[in-house]
Amino acid sequence: MNLSRWGSGILDRGVGPLFLVPALLLLVVLLVGPFLYMVGVSFTDLSFALPGHDGNFVGFENYRRLMREDPVFWQSFGTTLVFVSSVVSVEFGLGFALALLLFHHVQRRRFVLTLLLIPMMLAPVAVGLMWKLMLHGEFGMLTHYLRELGLLGPQTALLGNHDLVLPTVMLVDVWEWTPFVTLVFLAGLLSLPREPFEAAVMDGARPWQVFRDITVPLLRPIIALVLLLRGIDAFKEFDKVFILTGGGPGTATELISIYAWRVNFRNWDLGYGAVCAFMVYLVVLILCAVSYKAIYWTEGRAVK
Amino acid sequence: MTEHAKSRFGKVLRLGAAVGSVSLTLAYAAEAGAWSLEEAAAPYKGTTIRTIGESLPPLEAMDKLKHKFEERTGITVVIEQYEHSEAVNKVMLDLNSKRGRYDFILQPHRELGRFVANGHLAPIERFMNDPKLRDPAFKPEEVLYQGLWKEISWYEGKAYGYPFTALTMYLWYRKDLLEDPKEQAGFEAKYGYDMQVPATWGQYRDLAEWFTRPDEGFYGTAIQGKRHEALWYEWLNFLYSFGGDMMEAKSGSECGPIIVNSPEAVESLDYYKGLVAYSPSDTLNYFWDDVMVAMQQGKAFEMIMWNDATYAVEDPSQSTVSGKMGFDLIPQGKGGKVGQVEGWTYLIPAYAKNKEAAYLFIQWMMAFDQQLEQHMNGGASSRPDVYADPDVKKITYSKASMDTNAVAIAKPTIPESPELTEILVLELSNVLAGKKTSQEGLDDAAVAMNKLLGDCAPLKFPVK
Numbered sequence: 001m002n003l004s005r006w007g008s009g010i011l012d013r014g015v016g017p018l019f020l021v022p023a024l025l026l027l028v029v030l031l032v033g034p035f036l037y038m039v040g041v042s043f044t045d046l047s048f049a050l051p052g053h054d055g056n057f058v059g060f061e062n063y064r065r066l067m068r069e070d071p072v073f074w075q076s077f078g079t080t081l082v083f084v085s086s087v088v089s090v091e092f093g094l095g096f097a098l099a100l101l102l103f104h105h106v107q108r109r110r111f112v113l114t115l116l117l118i119p120m121m122l123a124p125v126a127v128g129l130m131w132k133l134m135l136h137g138e139f140g141m142l143t144h145y146l147r148e149l150g151l152l153g154p155q156t157a158l159l160g161n162h163d164l165v166l167p168t169v170m171l172v173d174v175w176e177w178t179p180f181v182t183l184v185f186l187a188g189l190l191s192l193p194r195e196p197f198e199a200a201v202m203d204g205a206r207p208w209q210v211f212r213d214i215t216v217p218l219l220r221p222i223i224a225l226v227l228l229l230r231g232i233d234a235f236k237e238f239d240k241v242f243i244l245t246g247g248g249p250g251t252a253t254e255l256i257s258i259y260a261w262r263v264n265f266r267n268w269d270l271g272y273g274a275v276c277a278f279m280v281y282l283v284v285l286i287l288c289a290v291s292y293k294a295i296y297w298t299e300g301r302a303v304k
Numbered sequence: 305m306t307e308h309a310k311s312r313f314g315k316v317l318r319l320g321a322a323v324g325s326v327s328l329t330l331a332y333a334a335e336a337g338a339w340s341l342e343e344a345a346a347p348y349k350g351t352t353i354r355t356i357g358e359s360l361p362p363l364e365a366m367d368k369l370k371h372k373f374e375e376r377t378g379i380t381v382v383i384e385q386y387e388h389s390e391a392v393n394k395v396m397l398d399l400n401s402k403r404g405r406y407d408f409i410l411q412p413h414r415e416l417g418r419f420v421a422n423g424h425l426a427p428i429e430r431f432m433n434d435p436k437l438r439d440p441a442f443k444p445e446e447v448l449y450q451g452l453w454k455e456i457s458w459y460e461g462k463a464y465g466y467p468f469t470a471l472t473m474y475l476w477y478r479k480d481l482l483e484d485p486k487e488q489a490g491f492e493a494k495y496g497y498d499m500q501v502p503a504t505w506g507q508y509r510d511l512a513e514w515f516t517r518p519d520e521g522f523y524g525t526a527i528q529g530k531r532h533e534a535l536w537y538e539w540l541n542f543l544y545s546f547g548g549d550m551m552e553a554k555s556g557s558e559c560g561p562i563i564v565n566s567p568e569a570v571e572s573l574d575y576y577k578g579l580v581a582y583s584p585s586d587t588l589n590y591f592w593d594d595v596m597v598a599m600q601q602g603k604a605f606e607m608i609m610w611n612d613a614t615y616a617v618e619d620p621s622q623s624t625v626s627g628k629m630g631f632d633l634i635p636q637g638k639g640g641k642v643g644q645v646e647g648w649t650y651l652i653p654a655y656a657k658n659k660e661a662a663y664l665f666i667q668w669m670m671a672f673d674q675q676l677e678q679h680m681n682g683g684a685s686s687r688p689d690v691y692a693d694p695d696v697k698k699i700t701y702s703k704a705s706m707d708t709n710a711v712a713i714a715k716p717t718i719p720e721s722p723e724l725t726e727i728l729v730l731e732l733s734n735v736l737a738g739k740k741t742s743q744e745g746l747d748d749a750a751v752a753m754n755k756l757l758g759d760c761a762p763l764k765f766p767v768k
Contacts, residue, residue: 048400050719051421072730137586137601138521154518157586160529162737248531249588250737251730265393267723 022212039276048268062275076259083236087173095181103189116179128243165252186220228291342542345377348661352380355408359385361682362469376471399424410468413647414455418719420459426652452686456647459555465650467686472643472708477606508635512582515605524582526595526604529735540644546572547638556717561764565746573742606614608698614701615682631704645712670683727752
């Protein structure tokens with residue numbers, strides 16, 4: 001018997017999927033298992049702090065509490081939505097514009113790209129600490145220059161002011177993640193076929209028309225990808241905000257992840273904490289589904 | 305007698321005295337029985353005990369001392385040092401997993417209730433009453449500040465450890481500026497009385513206002529306004545001093561009527577919030593580290609600060625104001641002389657594998673010599689005799705520290721107390737940020753506390 005035919009014979013008989021087992025096992029152990037455990041815990045009163053709360057089944061009590069009795073949760077949910085929609089749209093616009101600029105007008109792209117990528121390569125904690133120093137009300141470099149320029153009063157500090165703190169934190173996120181958006185878009189632009197562009201120019205299309213009718217439609221999957229990745233990431237944002245403000249002043253920057261951390265690791269109210277974490281998961285799931293739809297919808301149209 | 309003969313005579317006298325005291329000590333040792341650390345530790349020779357605590361001067365001092373114990377006993381001591389919250393979280397996980405990684409732990413006493421209620425701790429009586437372990441020379445009933453010991457290491461009438469540090473807060477101020485004749489003249493002209501160490505909150509505010517000069521980057525004070533437990537700790541000083549409290553309870557392990565929204569409490573918070581105007585611009589993002597830096601860098605005149613941080617502000621290698629500082633009890637209000645205390649305490653987990661060896665080490669650390677050395681290197685001892693030592697008396701902040709120890713007020717240590725802290729931190733932060741008035745914030749806190757604690761903590765003051 002021919003060896004290769006023997007091999008493909010086994011594959012035909014369905015041994016192939018067996019090779020997926022190790023990877024699937026890893027997924028089950030590391031993702032599916034803990035997730036199911038979390039869902040399980042969300043129906044209990046498990047708390048490391050309160051005696052007698054040893055994980056007794058309480059049904060939907062935690063969910064009821066979340067929906068009805070926890071204004072702080074919903075407030076941080078709202079703050080998170082504002083944070084995500086703002087940073088993702090700014091990063092998207094800015095990143096796309098930068099990518100176009102690099103694509104059309106910059107010759108030594110590699111050098112500029114390397115520079116641009118620095119913020120993205122830093123650990124989020126390092127980014128947080130760095131900006132905390134730069135924005136410090138007394139010793140911060142940025143604060144100093146803003147005051148010199150008359151943009152900031154002597155008694156105001158960006159991280160200590162209830163109205164300015166959220167935009168400031170957003171700005172740091174934009175600084176960190178816009179290069180990522182640029183990178184992805186630039187890769188997308190470079191991979192586009194040249195023919196449609198050449199044909200459009202031959203037909204006398206203006207640059208704006210080319211952009212609107214050819215570049216954007218061809219980039220749709222990339223756009224969906226960027227929105228999805230940044231959306232999920234921004235929704236889970238924790239490190240920077242934690243270091244910069246700890247969620248304060250008041251609840252001005254309390255994102256949902258920080259609230260979930262408080263419930264779980266400050267109060268050790270793990271049953272209720274599981275519900276909060278589950279909500280984060282639910283929103284991310286919805287984001288994923290919507291983006292998936294967006295990608296398929298685009299491809300469907302492209303086929304037409 | 306010539307000078308020479310005099311000094312020789314003196315030497316002989318001193319020698320005689322020394323011989324006398326040595327023989328006395330020997331006699332005392334013989335009388336105290338055969339107990340010796342070496343013998344008591346013999347069964348545990350070769351074991352390793354592990355502990356965890358907050359990475360600050362007191363623990364660093366213990367780390368430097370431990371080799372003496374190791375040499376005498378053959379027991380190895382491993383000390384894990386972490387940042388405050390990290391040290392608390394790691395212990396929480398270890399205790400709940402019942403793995404017994406740590407043979408003894410160092411924890412802030414606000415955590416005590418939930419440890420005890422969940423059965424995580426071994427009461428210390430068992431070791432105290434064991435003649436094989438107990439050093440007859442160490443009598444905690446006599447040598448410790450009894451109030452502090454009971455507050456920091458006891459729960460529901462039972463001892464679970466000894467205080468590792470007795471952390472109180474007191475007044476820090478710039479003595480050099482207070483004694484500056486030019487400042488004194490200007491101050492008197494404006495306020496109509498002599499500039500002095502603030503004895504009342506009115507004087508405290510006047511000084512804060514007087515010294516606030518944003519153009520020079522100098523502020524009257526700096527408050528710990530970040531949404532962090534530091535905020536709660538700091539405000540407690542004001543709350544107690546204005547005559548308020550969180551609950552009406554006799555000890556930390558009891559709950560009682562909630563009075564956190566009393567008129568006194570509201571007044572204290574209004575006053576506290578008023579200090580933001582005399583603080584650096586981002587005071588609402590400051591916690592203990594930041595205000596300490598502000599003081600070390602010579603950017604503030606006065607503040608209410610922790611005794612275990614005082615070491616760092618008087619250390620010329622890291623502070624520009626060492627030698628220029630003064631320390632005292634916090635100003636007085638209706639509540640009289642008070643102080644806020646948070647101790648870190650030695651505790652032995654129920655799951656620890658080498659409890660006896662751990663007890664021997666703790667007991668050794670509580671002895672005078674070790675306490676003195678630890679205190680001199682930034683510790684905060686709970687032994688009055690340490691404060692009486694001439695070297696300790698020379699430390700500029702000793703008196704303030706000792707005075708505050710004597711008037712420290714108990715705070716809740718019930719299992720829910722960390723959650724009470726979270727509730728208050730949130731509402732205090734909301735008030736400072738201008739989202740709520742003091743009355744609204746404290747009313748909301750009272751309602752949340754009542755919801756958490758239930759019937760044992762009814763509201764005493766009506767909520768609007």
